[in-house]
Amino acid sequence: MAHLFEPQVLGGTVPLKNRIVMAPMTRTRTSEGDVPNELMATYYGQRASAGLIVTEAADVAPSSKGYALTPGIYTQAQRQGWRLVTDEVHRNNGTIFLQIWHVGRMAHPSLMPNGEAPWGVTEERAENSDVFAHDADGKLGYVRAGRPRSLRTDEISALVETFSQAFVNAREAGFDGVEIHGANGYLFDQFMNSVLNTRTDRYGGARVEDRTRFLMEVVDAAVRQLGPGRVGVRLAPFGTFNSMPADPLAAETLLYVSEQLGRRGVAYLHLVYELMPAGNMETAEFKARYIDHTLLAKVRAAFPGAIIWCGGFKSRDNAQAALDTGLVDLIAFGRPYIANPDLAERLKHGWPLAEADRSTYYTRRGEVGYTDFPTYPIESSARRPD
Template sequence: MIDPFEPQLLGATVPLKNRIVMPPMTRTRTSDGDVPNAMMATYYGQRAGAGLIITEATDVAPSSKGYASTPGIYSEKQLQGWRLVTDEVHRKGGTIFVQLWHVGRMAHPSLMPNGEAPWGVTEQTAENSDVFAHGEDGKLRYMRAGAPRRISTDEVSALVGTFAQAFANAWEVGFDGVEIHAANGYLFEQFTNSVHNTRTDRYGGGSMEDRTRFLMEVVDAAMRELGPGRVGVRLSPFGAYNSMPEDPLAEETFLYVCEQLARRGVAYIHVLYQLLPRGNMESAEFKELHVDHAVLAKARAAFPGAIIWCGGFTDLEKVQAALDTGLVDLVAMGRPYIGNPDLVERLRNGWPLVVADRSAYYTRNGEVGLTDFAAYSKAGAGVLCCLD
């Protein structure tokens, strides 16, 4: 049996305390200007017992924003806010990567600079998917993603530079590394999906190399800024979230990407199996663990770095079973980390887990549902539930 609690070394440079990862979870708690704040620093610091913390998805530019109250990493105030977070996590002995994204077509004009259209690989709208944005009355609500405009070849190339600056900013404010969000139907996957990407330029869908070119150029930029051991990529092969069409080349693309990431010395791939294609992040559910082990074995053979497995892990038994396949190195537990800031210690000691009510996930009521879950205490059960 593989011990979930044994220390690991990510790449050759980043020590992890155990094999249990806190994956990215959007929590919509930023201050004005999409600025990370002291409350968020407390939240992440409380969970520093994870082997690796990966932050909520973070915008690399104003054009990358698809959901209200998600953080950015491009303004000076945002950088100051993230420094609060990394300092607190490191003070608690934790390791933290920032997940960086561009949502592409998964946005609404009310969140875009000057009310412009979302940036799309094509003009195809995500017709059955919602974003969290401002309605005509100015109030925040879930609404359908806006009609995108197809961005030009030059704009795609320029985005590589935008990501490179975000990587430099992440290093400046003390992150131990970065994760590139190439999953869940956001911009990178909009390029790599062979059905959706109907472009005819050098980022077009005509060949595997062209469809994955943008992702690989961004990965190369990350490796230049951060070096080995500090770059990860999240992938969701076979996913249909955010209205992504079924891709007959999904497995072929996934394995090609794994091979290319291996050549570049990427520290890990973070494999998500998989969100159901519902309307928005509040209603999303993970399918039960149904992964085709044969596909995962092919990825394992193609990629010598670490593989993180995410999707529906709710208890130690499932974590242990995943590790014992020998196909993955780390396991990500998302929702259990909401109500259990001391999740690793609870698992290690067999202490009961809090199941946070779904209404806690995205509430805008300050600390409620974010930092008000207590660590376990034998003297009083220590099971503080945040909401009725």
């Protein structure tokens, strides 16, 4: 069985020093123009002991913005800002992939170019979900997502080229690879959902090949620009976040996508889910949140690359237990990385974990709650056997 602290090589190309992944987390710390800055470079550099860092999601174009103060990867200033980040991570012997997204309907006109409607797979609105944008008084806060307009077929093809340029920009900014955000109710997820995607063109309808066509075209563009060993894809099987309807074809779609990504030599599949607990939990609520071993084993058989599991991990023991199933290769930690820049060392040595104040997650108060967390002093801790 794999050990949490042993090395891994992604796609036969990218060496990782351990199997711990820093999961992508939006932190809203950019400078004017959605430009990454030195503070962000410090933040990621502090966490470079992770085997792999996946950054917060970056917008591929102004139209892809769903949350204020999130970074982009489409201007020269943004590329230069990200170069500060990658250089700092690499100085600290880390490995970093850029997560790239388009939020689709999860946006608001105040964030869109010229105040236009968000872009959607259809015109159906995310009725019960909010985005971080400007309200009617111009104040930043959470507002209900706007009603989208349906993307035309030619606009989808053009958007593939937009992503392709973003991959070029990521390479020039010094990233080791990219992760395509296909989860959590954003644009790719919207296309793949068989209930939401009622399009009648080649990007929609009942056929899984059509609903996943947009994602696969973007994956192909990423592989062309970066090579297959430097591309990952994030999915959230059965997720209902951001007002996504429950999809009766979710398992079929997951297995098809896994097989197709495997054919393309994609380095890893990043799954956001919780494993079905023991006992009789076969309710609709639990089926929406969990994936069982049987289905995960089918994913494992269909996809030859690495599988990352992100599902609320908070300790060394439950992370190792997940690896011990033999069904996944790496474990992603999210919130624990906020207050513990040295999380990998803390997990390895059994040192206590700090807790972050949730009110600082998205604050604009500079380093407060962002880069001001200390590493654990080795000399005052009892070392845990490895």
